[in-house]
Amino acid sequence: MSAVDRSVRPDLRFLRSELWLIFGRRRNQAGLGVLAAVPLVIAISIRIADPGPGSTDGPDFFASITDNGLFVALAALTISLPLFLPLAVAAIAGDTIAGEANVGTLRYLLTVPVHRTRALLVKYAAIVIFAVTATLLVAGVGLAAGLALFGGGPVTLLSGVQVGLGDGLLRLLAVCGYLAAGLCALGAVGLFVSTLTEQPIGATIAVVILTVTSFVLDSIPQLEWLHPYLLTHWWMSFGDLLRAPVYLADVGQGLLSAGAYVVIFWTAAWARFAGRDITS
Amino acid sequence: MTEGPPAVESHRLTKRFGRQLAVDAVDLAVPPGTVYGFLGPNGSGKTTTIRLLLGLVRPTAGRHALLGQPMPAGAGRVLPRVGALIEGPGFHPYLSGRDNLRRLDAVDRTADPAGTGRRVDTALARVGLTAAAGKRFRAYSLGMRQRLALAAATLSPRELLILDEPTNGLDPQGTREVRALIAALAREGATVLLSTHLLSEVEQICSHVGVMHRGRLVAQSALADLRAGAAPRATVETDRPADAARVLAGLGLPEVSTGTGTASGMLAGIAPEKVVATLVHDGVPVRGFTVAAPDLEDVFVSLTGEGFDVSG
Numbered sequence: 001m002s003a004v005d006r007s008v009r010p011d012l013r014f015l016r017s018e019l020w021l022i023f024g025r026r027r028n029q030a031g032l033g034v035l036a037a038v039p040l041v042i043a044i045s046i047r048i049a050d051p052g053p054g055s056t057d058g059p060d061f062f063a064s065i066t067d068n069g070l071f072v073a074l075a076a077l078t079i080s081l082p083l084f085l086p087l088a089v090a091a092i093a094g095d096t097i098a099g100e101a102n103v104g105t106l107r108y109l110l111t112v113p114v115h116r117t118r119a120l121l122v123k124y125a126a127i128v129i130f131a132v133t134a135t136l137l138v139a140g141v142g143l144a145a146g147l148a149l150f151g152g153g154p155v156t157l158l159s160g161v162q163v164g165l166g167d168g169l170l171r172l173l174a175v176c177g178y179l180a181a182g183l184c185a186l187g188a189v190g191l192f193v194s195t196l197t198e199q200p201i202g203a204t205i206a207v208v209i210l211t212v213t214s215f216v217l218d219s220i221p222q223l224e225w226l227h228p229y230l231l232t233h234w235w236m237s238f239g240d241l242l243r244a245p246v247y248l249a250d251v252g253q254g255l256l257s258a259g260a261y262v263v264i265f266w267t268a269a270w271a272r273f274a275g276r277d278i279t280s
Numbered sequence: 281m282t283e284g285p286p287a288v289e290s291h292r293l294t295k296r297f298g299r300q301l302a303v304d305a306v307d308l309a310v311p312p313g314t315v316y317g318f319l320g321p322n323g324s325g326k327t328t329t330i331r332l333l334l335g336l337v338r339p340t341a342g343r344h345a346l347l348g349q350p351m352p353a354g355a356g357r358v359l360p361r362v363g364a365l366i367e368g369p370g371f372h373p374y375l376s377g378r379d380n381l382r383r384l385d386a387v388d389r390t391a392d393p394a395g396t397g398r399r400v401d402t403a404l405a406r407v408g409l410t411a412a413a414g415k416r417f418r419a420y421s422l423g424m425r426q427r428l429a430l431a432a433a434t435l436s437p438r439e440l441l442i443l444d445e446p447t448n449g450l451d452p453q454g455t456r457e458v459r460a461l462i463a464a465l466a467r468e469g470a471t472v473l474l475s476t477h478l479l480s481e482v483e484q485i486c487s488h489v490g491v492m493h494r495g496r497l498v499a500q501s502a503l504a505d506l507r508a509g510a511a512p513r514a515t516v517e518t519d520r521p522a523d524a525a526r527v528l529a530g531l532g533l534p535e536v537s538t539g540t541g542t543a544s545g546m547l548a549g550i551a552p553e554k555v556v557a558t559l560v561h562d563g564v565p566v567r568g569f570t571v572a573a574p575d576l577e578d579v580f581v582s583l584t585g586e587g588f589d590v591s592g
Contacts, residue, residue: 013393017386025374104370108432111334111366112388113359278336 011122014114018126022092031088035134038084039076039142043069047149068155069146070168074242076142077135077179081235085134086211087204089183092130093190094203096123097273101198101280116274120191124266127187128180135180139172161244171246175238178251182235185261186211189231192269198280228253231261285348287312287440287471288333293342295328302328304495305342310473310488315466317482317503318475319580320492326475327367329492330444333473334364347440360390363433364442369425373418377409377428380417384432391436403431406461422449430458434465441465444475459485479576493584506579514555515544517568524564531558547571 022028046065061075077085097119100106109119155168163171190207197203214232217223227233234254240247288310295303303325310316320326331337333344335352344351349358371380381400385391391399404413407427412420420428426449433441446462447455463485466472476482482489482503490500499506514533516524524543529536531554533545547555552571559566 011389013386017383021372021375021383103372104368105372106370107331107334107336107366108364108370108384109387110336111359111362111364112384113335113355114387115356275338277338278331 011118014118014122015125018122019129022126022130028092031091032134032137035080035084035088035138036141038080039072039138040145042075042079043072043142043145043149046072064156065146066150067153068168069148069150069152070143070155070165070172072146072150073139073142073172074175076138077175077238080138081179082215083208083212085138085179085183086186087208088134089127089131089187090190090204090207090211093127093187094194094205094207095200096127096191097194097269098197098203099194099200101278102200104280106280107278110278117270120266120270120273124188124191124269127191128184131183131187132176132180135176135183139176143169143172157242157244158239159243163244171241174241178238178241178254179235181255181258182232185231185258185265188262188265188269192265192272195269195273195276228257231257233257284312285345286310287314287347288316288344288442288473290329290333290344291342293329293332293344294340295332295337296340301495303332303339306492306495306497307500308333308344308490308497309500310471310490312471313466313469314488315462315472315474315486317486317489318473318492319477319479319482319489320475321477321584324492325495326492327444330364330366330442330473330475333442334359334362334366336366360388360436361439362442363435363438363440364444365429365433365446366442366444368445368448369429371417371425371428371432374416376414376416377420377424377431378404378413380428381432381435384435388436399435403435406434407431408457423451423454426450426458427454430461438465438470441470441472442475443472445477446474447476447478447481479580483576491580491583498583503576507573507576511546511548512571512573513544514547514552515542515570515572516555516559516564516566517542517570518559518565519567520564523562524559524566527559527562527564528555531555541567 043065046062061071061078064071065075097106100109110116152165154162154164156162186207189210190203193203193206194200211232214230218227218230218233234250234257237250237254240251286309288308290306290308292305292307293303294301294305306329308329318326318329328337332339333346333351335355346354346358346362351358372383375383378400381403382396385396385399401410404410407430409424409427409431412424417425417428426446430443430446433443443462447458450458459481462472462474474481474486486503488501489503489506491498514528516528518524519541521538521541521543525536525538528543528545531550532548533550533555534548536543536545552569556566556569
C-alpha cells in the first residue's frame with residue numbers, strides 16, 4: 001500500500017508541476033483568452049446585428065443562436081476547430097520536450113532523475129488536460145454568453161426534433177469530449193515532433209502545418225481513399241451527436257482514428273526520446 | 281577520506297559523435313570524500329564525459345558506476361544522491377528562482393512533499409540568493425544564475441556533486457564564495473567532481489586531479505603525487521649564465537636553459553648542494569640559487585603539450 005503511495009503521489013506532483021508551468025505561463029493564458037473571446041465575439045455580434053429568423057445563410061448553428069443560447073457554444077467550437085484550438089494544442093505540445101531542451105532544463109529534469117518514459121507519460125497527460133480544458137473553455141464561455149444574451153429553453157436538433165435543455169447540455173458535453181479526443185491525437189503528434197527538435201516554435205509550426213494540410217487534403221475529392229486516415233477527417237462529424245437518434249458510426253470511426261494516432265505517435269515519441277543523446 | 285567504492289568509476293568509457301571521438305576510453309576513479317579536479321582545456325571532452333556519467337548521453341563503449349551503482353541501470357536509485365551542474369545553468373526564464381527550485385523538487389520522486397519549502401529556502405540561503413528568490417530567472421545576472429544552479433545541485437543532501445565549471449561567469453568575490461561553498465560541502469562528506477579549465481581552481485580546492493586532453497584522460501592521481509612526479513627546477517643567478525649552464529649540463533641536469541643572468545635545469549635526483557659546490561669549484565660566480573617545485577601549469581603543459589606523445 002505504501003509502495004503504491006510512493007509511486008503514485010510524486011507523479012501527481014510532477015503532473016501538477018507541469019500544469020502549473022502550462023497554465024501559469026502568460027503566453028498560454030493569453031492563448032486561452034483568445035479562445036474564450038471567440039464565443040463572446042460571436043454572441044455579441046449576433047446580438048447587436050439581431051438578424052430576423054432565417055435571414056442568414058451562415059452555418060446551421062449560427063441560424064439557431066437567436067432561438068437558443070446553447071448554439072453559441074456549438075458555433076464557437078465550429079469556428080475554433082480549423083485553427084484556434086489546434087494552434088493552442090500545438091503550442092503546448094510543441095513545447096513539451098523542445099521547450100525544455102531550448103531553455104536547458106531538460107538535462108536537469110532528467111538528472112533529478114526523471115525517467116524518460118515517465119517524462120513522456122506525464123507531459124502527455126498534461127497535454128490531454130490542456131486539450132480538454134481548452135475545449136470546455138470555448139464551450140463554457142459560449143454557453144454562458146449565449147444563455148445570458150439569448151436565453152435557453154428546448155433545443156431544436158439538426159434533425160428537427162426538439163429536446164429539453166438538459167438533454168442539449170449533455171449532447172454539448174459529448175461534443176466537447178469528442179473534439180477533445182481529436183485534439184489529444186493532435187497533441188500526440190505534437191509530442192512526437194517536440195522530441196525531434198530543440199526549437200519549440202518550430203515544433204508548433206510543424207504541427208499547425210500538418211493540421212492545415214490535413215484539412216486541405218480532406219477537401220480534395222480525388223483523394224477520397226486517403227480521407228479516412230487523415231487526422232482531421234472525422235472532427236466535423238461531431239454534428240452527428242446532435243441528431244435524434246444519435247448517429248454513432250462516424251463518431252466511432254473518429255474515436256478509433258484518434259486512438260490510433262495517440263498510440264502510434266506516443267510510441268514514436270518514446271522510440272525517439274528514450275534512447276536519444278541529450279546534448280542540449 | 282572515507283572508505284567505500286569509488287564515488288565515480290568508469291572503465292574505458294567512450295563516446296563517438298559521428299566521426300569525432302569525443303571521449304576516448306576514459307578510466308576515471310574518484311575516491312570517496314575527495315574533491316577531484318577534472319582539468320582540461322575547452323573542448324577536451326570534459327562536458328561529454330559528465331553527460332556520459334549522468335546518463336544523458338549513451339556511451340559508444342565502456343561502462344561506469346556512480347557511488348557503487350552501475351549506470352544507467354541504477355540511475356533511479358543513485359541520481360537522487362547526486363547533484364549536478366552541467367554546462368551552465370538551465371532554468372525556466374519566466375519562473376522565479378524559487379519557483380524553478382520548487383519545480384525541480386516536485387519532479388523528484390524521492391523528495392518528501394512536506395519538506396519542499398524548507399529544502400528550497402535552505403538551498404537558496406546557502407548560495408546567498410534569498411533576497412532575489414522572487415525575481416524571475418530572466419532578470420538574473422550570470423552570477424546569480426550560476427548560484428541558482430548550485431542551489432539546484434544541493435537541493436537535497438548529496439553524496440556526490442558533479443560540477444561543470446561552477447565558477448564560470450562569477451566575479452572574483454563570487455568565485456571565492458563558490459569555492460568556499462564547495463569546500464564546505466566536501467567537509468560535510470560529499471565527494472566533488474569539479475570540472476574546470478582553471479589551474480588555480482584545482483590548486484586551491486582539489487586533492488585529486490584528472491587531466492583530460494583531446495578526449496583522453498592523460499593523468500589521474502592525488503595532486504601531491506602528480507607534483508612529486510615532476511622534478512623541481514634549480515635556477516642559478518650569475519653574471520656568466522653560459523658557463524653555469526655548461527656546469528649544469530655536465531652534472532647531468534636535463535632541460536638546461538639560460539636567461540638574462542640566470543641558468544636553470546631540472547633537478548633530476550641530483551642534490552642541490554652538490555650543484556652549488558660544483559659551480560663554486562668550477563669558478564662560476566653564484567649570486568643566488570633557488571630550487572622551486574614545478575607549479576601545476578608546468579605539469580599540465582608537460583602532460584598536454586610537449587609531453588603529450590609520451591603520456592599518450
